[in-house]
Amino acid sequence: MYPQDEIRQAFEAQSLVEVYRDDIAEGHAYTGYIVDASPSLVLVHLLDDEIFVMNGYLILRTDDITEVTPVSPLLEKIADYHQLRPVVPQGIILSSVAAALESVDKQYPIFLVATEYLEDPGEMHIGKLDQVSATEASINEVNAMPAWHGIFTYSLDEITCIGIDTHYLRALEGVMRRENLYI
Numbered sequence: 001m002y003p004q005d006e007i008r009q010a011f012e013a014q015s016l017v018e019v020y021r022d023d024i025a026e027g028h029a030y031t032g033y034i035v036d037a038s039p040s041l042v043l044v045h046l047l048d049d050e051i052f053v054m055n056g057y058l059i060l061r062t063d064d065i066t067e068v069t070p071v072s073p074l075l076e077k078i079a080d081y082h083q084l085r086p087v088v089p090q091g092i093i094l095s096s097v098a099a100a101l102e103s104v105d106k107q108y109p110i111f112l113v114a115t116e117y118l119e120d121p122g123e124m125h126i127g128k129l130d131q132v133s134a135t136e137a138s139i140n141e142v143n144a145m146p147a148w149h150g151i152f153t154y155s156l157d158e159i160t161c162i163g164i165d166t167h168y169l170r171a172l173e174g175v176m177r178r179e180n181l182y183i
Contacts, residue, residue, distance in 0.1 A: 006068035007042055010034045014086055015070060016079050019044055022066040024116045024160060030058060031071060033086030037062070038094035045086045046166070049075060052082045056166030057089060059100050064160060089165065097156045098132045104164050105129035109173050112163035113139060115154055124163075125152065126172065132156075146176050 010017045011034040018029035019042070032054075036043040041059050048055040070076075093103040104111050105128060114124045127141035130151050137156060143149040163169065 003065045003067060004062065007034060007037055007062065007065065010068050011037050016047065016076055018069050018071055019060065019065060020067040020069070021060065021064045021160075024064055029069075030060075031075070032058075034068070035086045035088045036092065036094055040096060041094040041100055043089075043092060043094060045088075047079065047084060048167075052078060052084065053167075054084055054087070056169065057092075057164045059092070059094065059104070059162040059164075061097075061160060092164075097159055097162075098134065098137065100162055101129055101132050101137050101159075104162060108164050108169075110142060110169055110176075112161075112166075112169065113137075113154065113159050114161035114163070115158045116160045125154075126169065142172065142176070146172060146179070146181065148181065 014033060016033060018031050020029045030044055030046060031049045032044040032046040034042055035045045040062055042062055042065065044058045044060060046055045046058060089107065091103055091107050093099040110126055110128055112124050112126050116123070125139055125141050127139040130138040130140045135156055136153050137159065138151050138153045140151050141149045
């Protein structure tokens, strides 16, 4: 079966799955529910399978997905026991990376972008959208202090993942608000 068929089946069944991107992170899977998909992007509602809570969303490029598999029966039962269900965030547009970034920026104070094919394969950037074009996105980034770090520009082709509404991002947003940093 092809990954696109696996994506469609998981989306239609709203089943808990593991999503692999072996060309980017061999052997690593994201566990969650596929809650929306387009020909180019997939939206996954993430499950933290260590503490069994839903933990934000990832927007992944469809072409990067190498496999989608059902989780173990035990994990499915634990998720059911905790009554974990997928929720579709409103207003997220998956027609392109540019549209996804623009819609995410309207819905969330900060978000994460990953550029996993560049020099540092684990490189991630957190911030707000400054501007986006048909080929590039500029992100006003936040550093670990937290403080605004500056505006950095990425080719849309370099962005392999967009993360939103995770526990970490919500905590960082709370600290930024407490520190009176404009969000």
